[in-house]
Amino acid sequence: MREPILLTPGPLTTSATVKQAMLRDWGSRDAAFIALNRRIRERLLALAQAADSHVCVPVQGSGTFAVEATIGTLVPGDGRLLVLVNGAYGRRMVRIAEVIGLAVTSLSWPEDEAVDAQALDQALAADPAISHVAVVHCETTSGILNPLQDVADVCARHRRSLLIDAMSSFGALPIDARQTPFAAVMASANKCLEGVPGVGFALIRREALEAAKNNAPSLSLDLYDQWQGLEANGQWRFTPPTHVLAAFDQALDEHAAEGGVAGRGARYRRNHQILVEGMSALGFAMLVPPLLQAPIIVTFLMPADPRFVFTEFYDRLREKGFAIYPGKLTVAASFRIGCIGRIGEAEIRAALTAIGETMREMGVASGAPALRGETERRE
Numbered sequence: 001m002r003e004p005i006l007l008t009p010g011p012l013t014t015s016a017t018v019k020q021a022m023l024r025d026w027g028s029r030d031a032a033f034i035a036l037n038r039r040i041r042e043r044l045l046a047l048a049q050a051a052d053s054h055v056c057v058p059v060q061g062s063g064t065f066a067v068e069a070t071i072g073t074l075v076p077g078d079g080r081l082l083v084l085v086n087g088a089y090g091r092r093m094v095r096i097a098e099v100i101g102l103a104v105t106s107l108s109w110p111e112d113e114a115v116d117a118q119a120l121d122q123a124l125a126a127d128p129a130i131s132h133v134a135v136v137h138c139e140t141t142s143g144i145l146n147p148l149q150d151v152a153d154v155c156a157r158h159r160r161s162l163l164i165d166a167m168s169s170f171g172a173l174p175i176d177a178r179q180t181p182f183a184a185v186m187a188s189a190n191k192c193l194e195g196v197p198g199v200g201f202a203l204i205r206r207e208a209l210e211a212a213k214n215n216a217p218s219l220s221l222d223l224y225d226q227w228q229g230l231e232a233n234g235q236w237r238f239t240p241p242t243h244v245l246a247a248f249d250q251a252l253d254e255h256a257a258e259g260g261v262a263g264r265g266a267r268y269r270r271n272h273q274i275l276v277e278g279m280s281a282l283g284f285a286m287l288v289p290p291l292l293q294a295p296i297i298v299t300f301l302m303p304a305d306p307r308f309v310f311t312e313f314y315d316r317l318r319e320k321g322f323a324i325y326p327g328k329l330t331v332a333a334s335f336r337i338g339c340i341g342r343i344g345e346a347e348i349r350a351a352l353t354a355i356g357e358t359m360r361e362m363g364v365a366s367g368a369p370a371l372r373g374e375t376e377r378r379e
């Protein structure tokens, strides 16, 4: 059975060696396992030049668990969170804050526009009660890159704490704690770091975490407690995802061998460029303007040709060995193709060939979308 190539934003394709790293059982108290955890935490901090200022706290679960744990741990009950929203992951942070019962407000933009640091500046000036700001670095909903440095500068100027959902950028797009002030960066093992799903983490400014004792409204998602446990004896409070961590350790070796953030980012940029050129040649159009597009995942507008039925397109591509991703947009009908995971030029070119073949099978001559106004009228 051939494994599919996952052109999705996660779970995504991992290397054979990452998968092989899971073929061993670890005792959670083994010295070698404790050392493995320490190594992972140190390397994650180093990726953001944050070793002197921040601590790394891993948490079991998918990326959302890490986001929820970080918000719940860091924003105190009498705080107020402002979320910058231009997609589903921003909306999810609002929802998390609501479920926790935190005071939360948001500033919103359409999914094909970046968030605006100037509007944030005004909002912070107008509302001194806002203690924390949350932003998504690369909004995976559309693939857009938000202006992280500008947002961080505004938050620093107003002395508000910044929480960054860098789930789909960490490890491929640089974030430098010495230049970009943040209270927390949240990410997971299974996006640009190319581990397997099952663990997330946050890099948290040490003083912010020290001040967060008893904040969390949850036992298992309390990152202060999780940190204290790890610092005390190097062990997780509750059963660690041992195999996932062993795979993560191997994935971080491979990340370093590829040249770290710069090397990983370069491969994804090449994937992205080949994908966009190939899809454009087939007539497809992208939602996000090129200058705002991150090399992580690309949103293509649904072709106008009525013979293009997405579920059929998806199934036929899947039969050829490629899994793509439905759209998650509210502004336009679309689908997405990811550039991340253990894939390179060969896989992207093979996917483009399969897409061309599939269009011929379906009798679709071009991937050109309806004009924007027409799409909106049709819906």
Ligand SMILES: *Cc1c(COP(=O)(O)O)cnc(C)c1O
Binding pocket: 009, 010, 062, 063, 064, 065, 067, 089, 136, 138, 139, 140, 165, 166, 167, 168, 188
């Ligand atoms: C993938 C992702 C998450 C987390 O999603 P999970 O399904 O919980 O892993 C959060 N934010 C962004 C921007 C993401 O891309």
